[in-house]
Amino acid sequence: xxxxxxxxxxxxxxxxxxxxxxxxxxxxxxxxxxxxxxxxxxxxxxxxxxxxxxxxxxxxxxxxxxxxxxxxxxxxxxxxxxxxxxxxxxxxxxxxxxxxxxxxxxxxxxxxxxxxxxxxxxxxxxxxxxxxxxxxxxxxxxxxxxxxxxxxxxxxxxxxxxxxxxxxxxxxxxxxxxxxxxxxxxxxxxxxxxxxxxxxxxxxxxxxxxxxxxxxxxxxxxxxxxxxxxxxxxxxxxxxxxxxxxxxxxxxxxxx
Amino acid sequence: xxxxxxxxxxxxxxxxxxxxxxxxxxxxxxxxxxxxxxxxxxxxxxxxxxxxxxxxxxxxxxxxxxxxxxxxxxxxxxxxxxxxxxxxxxxxxxxxxxxxxxxxxxxxxxxxxxxxxxxxxxxxxxxxxxxxxxxxxxxxxxxxxxxxxxxxxxxxxxxxxxxxxxxxxxxxxxxxxxxxxxxxxxxxxxxxxxxxxxxxxxxxxxxxxxxxxxxxxxxxxxxxxxxxxxxxxxxxxxxxxxxxxxxxxxxxxxxxxxxxxxxxxxxxxxxxxxxxxxxxxxxxxxxxxxxxxxxxxxxxxxxxxxxxxxxxxxxxxxxxxxxxxxxxxxxxxxxxxxxxxxxxxxxxxxxxxxxxxxxxxxxxxxxxxxxxxxxxxxxxxxxxxxxxx
Numbered sequence: 001x002x003x004x005x006x007x008x009x010x011x012x013x014x015x016x017x018x019x020x021x022x023x024x025x026x027x028x029x030x031x032x033x034x035x036x037x038x039x040x041x042x043x044x045x046x047x048x049x050x051x052x053x054x055x056x057x058x059x060x061x062x063x064x065x066x067x068x069x070x071x072x073x074x075x076x077x078x079x080x081x082x083x084x085x086x087x088x089x090x091x092x093x094x095x096x097x098x099x100x101x102x103x104x105x106x107x108x109x110x111x112x113x114x115x116x117x118x119x120x121x122x123x124x125x126x127x128x129x130x131x132x133x134x135x136x137x138x139x140x141x142x143x144x145x146x147x148x149x150x151x152x153x154x155x156x157x158x159x160x161x162x163x164x165x166x167x168x169x170x171x172x173x174x175x176x177x178x179x180x181x182x183x184x185x186x187x188x189x190x191x192x193x194x195x196x197x198x199x200x201x202x203x204x205x206x207x208x209x210x211x212x213x214x215x216x217x218x219x220x221x222x223x224x225x226x227x228x229x230x231x232x233x234x235x236x237x238x239x240x241x242x243x244x245x246x247x248x249x250x251x252x253x254x255x256x
Numbered sequence: 257x258x259x260x261x262x263x264x265x266x267x268x269x270x271x272x273x274x275x276x277x278x279x280x281x282x283x284x285x286x287x288x289x290x291x292x293x294x295x296x297x298x299x300x301x302x303x304x305x306x307x308x309x310x311x312x313x314x315x316x317x318x319x320x321x322x323x324x325x326x327x328x329x330x331x332x333x334x335x336x337x338x339x340x341x342x343x344x345x346x347x348x349x350x351x352x353x354x355x356x357x358x359x360x361x362x363x364x365x366x367x368x369x370x371x372x373x374x375x376x377x378x379x380x381x382x383x384x385x386x387x388x389x390x391x392x393x394x395x396x397x398x399x400x401x402x403x404x405x406x407x408x409x410x411x412x413x414x415x416x417x418x419x420x421x422x423x424x425x426x427x428x429x430x431x432x433x434x435x436x437x438x439x440x441x442x443x444x445x446x447x448x449x450x451x452x453x454x455x456x457x458x459x460x461x462x463x464x465x466x467x468x469x470x471x472x473x474x475x476x477x478x479x480x481x482x483x484x485x486x487x488x489x490x491x492x493x494x495x496x497x498x499x500x501x502x503x504x505x506x507x508x509x510x511x512x513x514x515x516x517x518x519x520x521x522x523x524x525x526x527x528x529x530x531x532x533x534x535x536x537x538x539x540x541x542x543x544x545x546x547x548x549x550x551x552x553x554x555x556x557x558x559x560x561x562x563x564x565x566x567x568x569x570x571x572x573x574x575x576x577x578x579x580x581x582x583x584x585x586x587x588x589x590x591x592x593x594x595x596x597x598x599x600x601x602x603x604x605x606x607x608x609x610x611x612x613x614x615x616x617x618x619x620x621x622x623x624x625x626x627x628x629x630x631x632x633x634x635x636x637x638x639x640x641x642x643x644x645x
Contacts, residue, residue: 056531057400059409059518060257060416066399066409079529102516107530129519131259136516156257158419163259178257 006148007095008123008173011047012208018225021097021210022046023234026053026085027077028068029241034077037241038089048230050126051089053082053100060101060128060154064235068242079104083116090121097152098122102130110136114143124150124173132170141170152176152210157197164204174208174230175201198227258432258519261419266434268339273441278334282442285330289363290320292327292445296453296610301580302600309463309603311596313583314450316474317616323586324446324474324614325356329425331442333360336423343367343422347411349376349404349470350541350588351383352615353427358392360425368392369422371411375402376540383619401534404470404544408518428471429548432519436548443477450610451481458608464489464599467612468591469562470506470541472548474614479551483559491599492551493591495537496564502527506535508547508555509562517545522552538567538623539587541615565594571627573597574617586615587623 011019022041027034041049052058054069054077061069090096098117105113105127117125125144130137132153144151150173155164157177177198194211201209211224212232224231272278286292295318299311316324329346336344344361346368348354354370361368370387374396377384387394395414400406408431415424429436429443447465454462465482467475469492482488497505502525512523517532525533525545537543547555554560565573573593578584585593592611600609617624625633 057405057409057517059412062413063399070400073531103524103526103530103532106514106516107526107528130516136521154257156416158260159257160260 006123006150006173008048008150011095015047016208017229019047019208019230020045020221021048021050021212021230021232022237023050023052023099023212023232024237024241025065025068025072025077026051026082027072027075028054028238029071030075031077031081031085033241034072034085035088037237038092041237042092042094046094048095048097049089049092050097050099050232050234051082051086053079053098053104055101055104058101062235064238068238079108083120086117086122087120095123096121097124097126099126099128102127102136105140106136110139111143114140114147114149118147118149122149124152126152126154126176128154132167144172150174154178155201157193161200161204164201168205171205171207174210175205176232177201177209177211177228195227257416258419262432262434264339265335265423268335269434269438272335272338278338282331282334285334285363286327286445290326290330291318293449294318296450297581297583299577299581302577305580306597306600308601308605309599309607309609310605311600312454312462312608312610313577313581314446314478314610314612315583316446316612316614317583317586317589321352321356321359322616322618323352323356324443324477324612325353325427326359327445327477328427328439328442328473329353329356329360331438332423332425333364333366336366336425337364339423341366341421341423343369343418345411345415345418345422345424346370346427347404347407348372348383348427349407349543350539350586350615351376351380351387351619352541352586354392354394355383355386355390357425357427358387358390361392362390369395369414371395371397371407371414373397373400373402373404373407376404376407376543379540379623380619382621403535404540405518405532405535405546412518428473429476429550430471430518430520430522430546436520436550439473440476440480440548440550443473444480446474446477446612447479447481450478454608454610460608461485461488462610463487463603463607464491464609465612466491466493466592466595466599466609468493468542468588468614469547469551470495470544470588471546472551474589474612476548476551478610478612479554479560483554490554490560491595492555492560492562493595494562494564495535495539495542495591496566496569497536497538498567503534504536505564506537506543506545507562507564508552509564512547512552515546520546520549522546522549523555538570538627539591541586541588542591563595565591569594571624574620574624575628583613584617585613586617587620589614
């Protein structure tokens with residue numbers, strides 16, 4: 001266990017709500033450009049950067065991230081290069097949350113993977129296709145605890161309270177809530193159902209609640225910030241970054 | 257996200273197994289809708305030509321909709337109704353599972369959406385047409401390799417958005433629990449029928465059971481009955497495609513490594529780092545990187561042997577059994593037939609080898625015409641195209 005405070009805790013100590021987490025894919029459109037993307041997001045005011053290590057088949061993501069992940073892998077975003085990029089992104093000073101799919105840490109070796117993340121400066125890890133109560137989920141939890149990396153649970157409206165309470169026992173850092181059952185980047189309506197659900201999450205978890213999936217505009221951010229402590233946006237940046245010259249625009253998109 | 261849905265499905269499956277009402281409805285549909293039991297054909301002329309073991313073909317192609325897939329679709333369709341679902345979702349590669357799901361949805365009065373890679377739609381257009389006639393919406397998946405694995409990804413995504421009203425009718429013995437066990441449970445009727453027929457007609461068990469393996473539904477269905485019978489060799493035949501390099505085949509025997517993907521842990525074709533590998537097979541139904549977890553375990557612990565047949569061997573086996581036995585096999589099943597041609601001659605004459613013919617070849621008409629370079633069929637298509645509706 002390290003003596004350093006997890007950067008997320010430092011952030012939460014300073015600011016309890018109204019936080020913004022910006023998502024990006026390592027190696028999209030290229031490894032070099034994605035470093036610039038991270039800089040632009042940090043400069044634009046992202047409080048947390050979510051760095052996705054690309055996987056060939058990102059089942060919990062929508063078409064924009066699927067296609068971008070494919071392109072990142074084709075352009076040479078290996079796991080090793082993504083981890084090197086993580087080190088550089090972490091040096092920007094913002095807490096970095098790594099997101100990937102379970103087959104990547106599974107093949108790398110789960111304890112070694114988490115240790116590498118911690119060394120490179122990651123504050124937390126999200127693995128949407130690995131429930132905590134599987135063999136690998138437990139392995140992830142143990143490794144994360146040992147390395148002071150938070151393992152973030154992913155939930156969505158409709159998950160029964162019984163399950164939330166189970167997850168809460170092992171949850172740390174914050175809770176990642178999808179704004180509806182399903183996938184990233186699709187049309188989203190921030191239904192009353194979601195707002196009620198987030199209130200329930202706050203009661204059960206006693207952790208900051210991050211809400212994402214389908215954030216398209218500043219208006220969306222403002223709307224979700226009414227209930228969420230952390231608002232997450234991802235696909236919208238992917239679409240901007242598609243044209244390599246537009247990386248600068250990211251900062252403009254974020255600054256109000 | 258699927259925790260609650262899967263838990264409810266598991267509970268319903270467990271209670272249905274013990275429910276006489278469910279069992280009698282399922283058996284009635286198998287018998288009087290699908291046409292079970294399916295024939296066990298003694299392949300007399302092939303046996304004599306191969307000069308070794310007696311060859312039997314378990315003709316699952318005689319099922320309604322032309323393949324074994326209808327069996328687990330009926331089982332799951334009944335479960336979906338018990339769970340109060342209004343819609344079936346399915347992925348399909350060759351289109352056989354899609355047609356079977358569409359058929360069951362129509363029969364049981366459920367809506368149906370089937371996801372299919374756009375590459376597979378090109379290879380299996382006739383099945384798309386059939387699904388649409390059955391009232392199903394077929395959604396083309398345009399990303400990734402545009403084949404079965406991508407159809408599964410897309411079906412999973414759609415399901416997560418429609419958990420309350422839809423049941424995902426997974427088409428093989430894979431995916432998260434309870435799917436591998438549930439589909440194997442429904443399909444195990446294949447092995448039970450093989451045993452009963454052989455005991456009645458030959459008074460003995462088979463010496464080998466051979467089945468093609470994509471995800472493994474017809475293989476697990478054929479093998480399960482014989483797992484405890486150590487004298488019975490169980491041989492799964494994978495897609496050898498055009499070569500042994502990554503992307504040229506779909507054989508876990510050649511290059512499968514442990515992985516976790518699409519909700520289950522098994523052997524997958526993948527890169528060193530864990531990216532899921534591209535696959536190839538002439539048969540869309542075998543063109544998939546993963547294999548059912550129970551089958552992978554049986555292979556790893558040595559109970560089941562895996563081998564592969566190439567695209568060319570599969571096509572040749574179709575031709576061979578068509579001419580000698582009057583049976584036109586689906587390209588998937590032809591992989592098992594290709595293996596029979598290899599092993600039957602090496603076995604004694606009193607030995608029995610059973611190959612499961614998982615599906616009939618009607619759906620592959622266009623693929624056969626291309627494989628056999630049939631010019632007159634091509635002319636027919638041209639004429640047909642020019643003829644106004």
